[in-house]
Amino acid sequence: DTAVSQTPKYLVTQMGNDKSIKCEQNLGHDTMYWYKQDSKKFLKIMFSYNNKELIINETVPNRFSPKSPDKAHLNLHINSLELGDSAVYFCASSQAGAEAFFGQGTRLTVV
């Protein structure tokens, strides 16, 4: 049973398209996150979200938006994709600031 699962694992798309990455956690955690890993392997927070608060990293373009239909899901929508958006995107979850668990990542390639 996968604790944090993301789909798709790979995503290749053209510039200008809109795409979504889905994330689900079955750990009962109250907080979910999206991280971006760039080509140099650096992991940077994009969003953190619980049922009370959405915290957005101010460096994230507003083309990126998180959508949470319920506590167990946090999807990432990206509009007007650009070449620089190519990266690996990780979803994660934790409970009240405790140990975080990560999904397997989604490798996004924009061509």
Add this chain to the structure above:
Amino acid sequence: GIQVEQSPPDLILQEGANSTLRCNFSDSVNNLQWFHQNPWGQLINLFYIPSGTKQNGRLSATTVATERYSLLYISSSQTTDSGVYFCAGRRTGNQFYFGTGTSLTVIP
């Protein structure tokens, strides 16, 4: 935000060797984790260690919270230990700050 420095950035070991990886934080953190990113890109939880020492098989970790650093020990390294090791810390709020990683290659 918190700056997280990891050392060394790159490490090559002969199989069977031991190593110590270090993580320094610019400010105090309440929670700290070590991860292994394997060659397939998965982030594997190694330790959740805000303070003290923990051991799991050939791996152990020590965090000295008052001095804002953590150490990861790998003993009797194996080729499957290859990959990138990250530490991440959180102070207040929800965000984990990641280090830049240590890239480990274990050669047979």
